[in-house]
Amino acid sequence: MLTFTLRRLLLAIPTLLLISLVIFLLVDLAPGSPASEIPLTVPPEVRAKILEALGVNEPVHVRYLLWLKQFFWVEPLNGFDAIFGTNYAEGMQRIISYQSRSPVFPLIGERLPQTLTVIGTAYLVGVLIALPIGIYSAYKQYSLFDQFGTMFAMIGFSVPTFFTGTLFIIIFAVGLGWFPTKYDTTLTVTDWESFLKQLRQMAMPVMVLGLANAAAISRYMRSSMLENMGQDYVRTARAKGLDERTVILKHVLRNSLIPVVTVIALGIPSIFGGAIITENLFGVNGIGSALIQAIRGNDLPMVQTLAFIFAILIVMFNLIADLLYGMLDPRIRYD
Amino acid sequence: MADQALPVLEVRGLETVFRTRGGEIHAVNDVSFHLERGELLGVVGESGSGKSVTMMSLIRLLPAPPADIRKGEVLLNGEDLLKMTPDALRQVRGAKVGFVFQDPMTSLNPVFTIGDQVMEPLRKHMGLSKAEAAVRAAELLELVGISDAKSRLKSYPHQFSGGMRQRVMIAIALACDPDVLIADEPTTALDVTIQAQILELVKELRQKLGMAIIWITHDLGVIAGIADRVLVMYGGQVVEQAPVAELFANPQHPYTRALLQTVPKITGVREARLKVIEGQPPILTAALSACPFRARCEYRHAACDAANPARRAVDGQPVGRGHDVACHWQAPAAQEAVHA
Numbered sequence: 014m015l016t017f018t019l020r021r022l023l024l025a026i027p028t029l030l031l032i033s034l035v036i037f038l039l040v041d042l043a044p045g046s047p048a049s050e051i052p053l054t055v056p057p058e059v060r061a062k063i064l065e066a067l068g069v070n071e072p073v074h075v076r077y078l079l080w081l082k083q084f085f086w087v088e089p090l091n092g093f094d095a096i097f098g099t100n101y102a103e104g105m106q107r108i109i110s111y112q113s114r115s116p117v118f119p120l121i122g123e124r125l126p127q128t129l130t131v132i133g134t135a136y137l138v139g140v141l142i143a144l145p146i147g148i149y150s151a152y153k154q155y156s157l158f159d160q161f162g163t164m165f166a167m168i169g170f171s172v173p174t175f176f177t178g179t180l181f182i183i184i185f186a187v188g189l190g191w192f193p194t195k196y197d198t199t200l201t202v203t204d205w206e207s208f209l210k211q212l213r214q215m216a217m218p219v220m221v222l223g224l225a226n227a228a229a230i231s232r233y234m235r236s237s238m239l240e241n242m243g244q245d246y247v248r249t250a251r252a253k254g255l256d257e258r259t260v261i262l263k264h265v266l267r268n269s270l271i272p273v274v275t276v277i278a279l280g281i282p283s284i285f286g287g288a289i290i291t292e293n294l295f296g297v298n299g300i301g302s303a304l305i306q307a308i309r310g311n312d313l314p315m316v317q318t319l320a321f322i323f324a325i326l327i328v329m330f331n332l333i334a335d336l337l338y339g340m341l342d343p344r345i346r347y348d
Numbered sequence: 349m350a351d352q353a354l355p356v357l358e359v360r361g362l363e364t365v366f367r368t369r370g371g372e373i374h375a376v377n378d379v380s381f382h383l384e385r386g387e388l389l390g391v392v393g394e395s396g397s398g399k400s401v402t403m404m405s406l407i408r409l410l411p412a413p414p415a416d417i418r419k420g421e422v423l424l425n426g427e428d429l430l431k432m433t434p435d436a437l438r439q440v441r442g443a444k445v446g447f448v449f450q451d452p453m454t455s456l457n458p459v460f461t462i463g464d465q466v467m468e469p470l471r472k473h474m475g476l477s478k479a480e481a482a483v484r485a486a487e488l489l490e491l492v493g494i495s496d497a498k499s500r501l502k503s504y505p506h507q508f509s510g511g512m513r514q515r516v517m518i519a520i521a522l523a524c525d526p527d528v529l530i531a532d533e534p535t536t537a538l539d540v541t542i543q544a545q546i547l548e549l550v551k552e553l554r555q556k557l558g559m560a561i562i563w564i565t566h567d568l569g570v571i572a573g574i575a576d577r578v579l580v581m582y583g584g585q586v587v588e589q590a591p592v593a594e595l596f597a598n599p600q601h602p603y604t605r606a607l608l609q610t611v612p613k614i615t616g617v618r619e620a621r622l623k624v625i626e627g628q629p630p631i632l633t634a635a636l637s638a639c640p641f642r643a644r645c646e647y648r649h650a651a652c653d654a655a656n657p658a659r660r661a662v663d664g665q666p667v668g669r670g671h672d673v674a675c676h677w678q679a680p681a682a683q684e685a686v687h688a
């Protein structure tokens with residue numbers, strides 16, 4: 014297991030380097046430059062100085078290598094300094110956002126908690142709804158509950174989140190006035206009251222995204238359960254005189270969870286990437302909306318860095334999914 | 349304790365139907381038989397003749413729907429399993445009736461250890477603690493011939509060969525010292541040498557433990573070596589029933605006779621090619637109104653198309669107790685039959 018993990022981590026390095034190159038070049042080749050963000054009233058000499066300070070005049074391979082160095086060396090060092098109060102990274106050029114002219118990573122750090130609380134909760138809620146629905150739908154296949162679950166999943170699958178989101182806003186925020194229309198990023202939870210307020214403003218984005226996630230996962234769970242319920246070992250379990258609860262929730266579920274856990278792990282990076290629309294819709298000031306703002310503002314370093322972080326997360330959770338699979342399925346041996 | 353004179357198992361008029369989209373399939377039609385204490389009853393018939401469905405109906409192991417047990421009684425020590433509540437039935441399964449299935453490769457749960465799976469019935473039916481169950485499970489594995497049993501408890505099924513897994517299945521079935529062991533073609537999926545080993549094991553366990561056994565196979569050769577009495581099934585019904593020596597010496601039903609001709613003789617003399625029974629077993633989409641074997645039978649006559657023959661005594665004893673057959677045709681006397 015350890016050697017497998019190490020080997021996979023080593024293999025991830027060239028993969029990630031290639032991805033980083035593609036991301037860097039794609040974003041770099043896109044039309045628009047930081048120069049366009051500088052007001053026209055700025056004198057040309059000053060403009061040239063600004064551009065030089067941003068390092069945009071260097072040839073592309075130099076900039077790529079510099080960015081890599083910044084990403085993998087300077088920024089972690091800065092993080093280290095920030096945690097332990099040291100100053101190893103002093104004087105090193107960090108990745109600077111064109112828009113705010115400040116380092117990219119602290120900006121991302123500010124946005125991350127928003128995303129994690131709202132979108133992360135939505136994913137968790139989605140999974141927690143999906144598993145019991147999937148299990149029970151399979152156990153009572155073709156029952157009213159199952160039909161209802163199928164319909165629910167169809168809706169969750171086919172209706173895009175910007176539609177359900179808008180619908181929720183119209184019904185629950187505008188119509189019924191239960192929840193605020195906009196997410197207040199400045200709210201900090203200090204007491205019971207602000208906690209309730211936070212819950213209320215999270216409710217709609219969590220429901221919208223949660224439903225979308227639950228739709229897919231409940232289907233996976235259901236079909237995995239159904240597949241296993243027809244297996245011979247289930248008949249053996251019944252022949253032993255075990256009750257249905259043990260048969261379903263021990264024998265069948267334990268086998269059915271193997272592929273589902275993998276799917277859930279593979280879906281985690283989408284918490285960061287796939288929530289862009291929902292974040293924008295509800296005004297959640299997270300990573301997703303940071304990316305949109307950066308794209309609009311031609312903030313190339315920000316876009317490159319965010320895109321690369323997504324890529325790293327995807328590669329990482331692929332590895333995690335593989336490892337989980339091996340842990341859950343004794344037939345798989347990694348080495 | 350149950351009455352020792354009573355058969356341990358008595359099945360009367362069992363009928364099982366599958367309701368499928370294409371209509372009903374009458375898989376088991378009026379099957380009656382009994383099993384004495386300590387007896388080994390062999391059940392033979394081609395695949396599709398209803399052996400598995402019959403045996404699984406006994407402890408209601410078939411998924412319902414589509415399976416529907418229409419009629420019958422299954423008396424285990426005098427108590428009707430078909431009338432029991434699901435809860436009461438679960439006290440019987442795995443405790444009084446042990447089941448070994450055909451395919452050992454898929455019959456064990458791949459994600460739990462062997463120990464866990466052997467311990468399950470012990471904990472459920474005998475109320476053993478985890479530690480007690482582990483000790484007993486190791487004893488059981490030793491009993492079925494798995495060496496180094498204690499450390500093997502922690503193994504997973506995929507670490508065992510097919511023969512070993514079938515031994516584990518037997519250990520599970522015997523865990524709670526059942527009155528009846530039902531083995532549904534337990535060696536069909538195994539190599540010939542492993543088959544022989546499993547057969548030896550069952551003979552030995554029978555000596556040691558004394559449970560009654562129903563041994564299903566499509567191989568009459570196997571039956572000859574181990575059974576006390578034989579049930580021949582065809583078209584979801586019992587077509588012939590007799591003590592094993594009698595059946596081999598004096599087969600009555602054309603189907604039984606044909607089956608016997610497909611068995612290699614152990615005389616050492618090389619015989620002509622083994623006979624194959626031409627045709628396919630019927631798929632029974634309606635209740636039987638004629639003999640199910642008639643399409644393949646060389647003795648077919650008008651009566652065979654008119655009615656499904658009832659079981660009749662061959663040797664004067666009541667049907668089910670001695671030798672009986674369900675056939676309109678009268679077989680010639682024993683002497684001729686042997687050389688038929």
Ligand SMILES: Nc1ncnc2c1ncn2[C@@H]1O[C@H](COP(=O)(O)OP(=O)(O)O)[C@@H](O)[C@H]1O
Pocket residue numbers: 366368373375393394395396397398399400401402414630631632
């Ligand atoms: N789940 C099912 N649905 C419909 N028909 C079935 C089902 N299981 C078995 N049968 C039918 O029941 C008959 C007897 O099958 P089975 O008892 O498995 O035969 P055997 O064990 O003697 O080979 C076959 O004709 C088969 O097609």
Ligand SMILES: [Mg+2]
Pocket residue numbers: 396399400401532533
């Ligand atoms: Mg069978």
